[in-house]
Amino acid sequence: MSHVAARAVVIGASAGAVEALSHILPALPADYPLPILIVVHIPPDRKNMLAPLFQAKCRMVVREAEDKEPALGGVIYFAPPDYHLLVETEGTLSLSTDDLVLYSRPSIDVLFESAADAFGAALVGVVLTGANEDGAKGLKAIADAGGTALVEDPLSAYVNTMPIAALKECATARAMPLTAIADCLMKECAV
């Protein structure tokens, strides 16, 4: 495995996302040094409740991502409903209204593939519970660029379709329970 210190974490989740993320995000300290970018599949007409919901539980700062803002360490960014979230090579965030990918906007693949371009090996990608195959190709792109690929253990995932698809597409991804993912995120940020 590579020993490049990670510069960012990207997470994708769908059905069962809130529960799964609640096992990971509150475990991270306020001064967690990396930005965490998250796509959760949500209906386009919903106001994004995720940021306030998780801000109440987390020590890190939690926000909805804004167009062209720099991704800062210690901050958790959620993709807004009905927009793709992408990372530019200089590490700023972009939004787009490009077509749905696998019926989804935001799409996990779109975030992961752009983040793999921007951060290369210095990236951790995490695919959590979900009922479709979004995230599988993106996780493969992260692994191909030398980054770290983690997947929620299909045996304990709320819906295992997305973890299984990710493990199938990305052979080097490691499956583990949610608490182990939180531990892993702590380790990855240490050189």
Place this chain on the structure above:
Amino acid sequence: MPNETEDIEFRLLLEALYQRYHYDFRHYAQASIKRRLRQARVQMGFANFSAMQERLLHDEAMLPRLLNYLTIQVSEMFRDPSYFRAIREKIVPHLRTYPSLRIWIAGCSGGEELYSLVILFREEGLEERTIFYATDINQDALDTASKGIYSLDRIKAFTENHRLSGGKSSLSDYYSSAYGGAAFDKTLRDRVVFSDHSLVTDAVFAEMHLISCRNVLIYFNRELQDRAIGLFRDSLPRNGFLGLGSKESLRFSAHAAAFGEFVREEKIYQRREP
């Protein structure tokens, strides 16, 4: 490192597009553009961006095909109904005070937003005194917009959006089924001027009372966003209105001081004293 090579090829491709055809995507937000070009590369069967570049330089027929990947944006009529409700309830009362109106839909793509505004203005009795300028850099998009035919499976969402926007008529009053789609009434285009215009390279062309430019700026980098917003600033007299997409803002713009928030939650701004 294959990605580094691809990055070089990607920049060269954009440079070729600019030098050969004067379409300048070099300062667009790169992540989306690269994603679209990768899609084009795969679907057109090129091994890499260099092969695409060679074809682009030597075969003019490649240009419109590539532009369709780079610029076509599928929207909905009355997308974000609350935006159109705000135009109707908060902007229209101001616009009524002018004897004639000029409205600019910048980056009109397939025309969904244009028809939404024309219908809204007709419902409010303002259409007759208004000229709508619908601009885009993609000729195919302008052609689509000037035909006004949308596939029938999209009409349900359009109709619901229109209702939520406070529509005072039935959307079905404005189209008829034809060519396997919904063809919008050609009289909706009586007051529309379609024109090729680039926010990246072209200048101000008229004084406007309202500019609607939604989900276009997110495709630009900061510098280009500022150029476009500068054009809007210079196109608007005092008290003119600018409407942006729900996730766009003037907060970080060099021109922020030239605008005040008019309907904050809908990203509708008003031009301040020059």
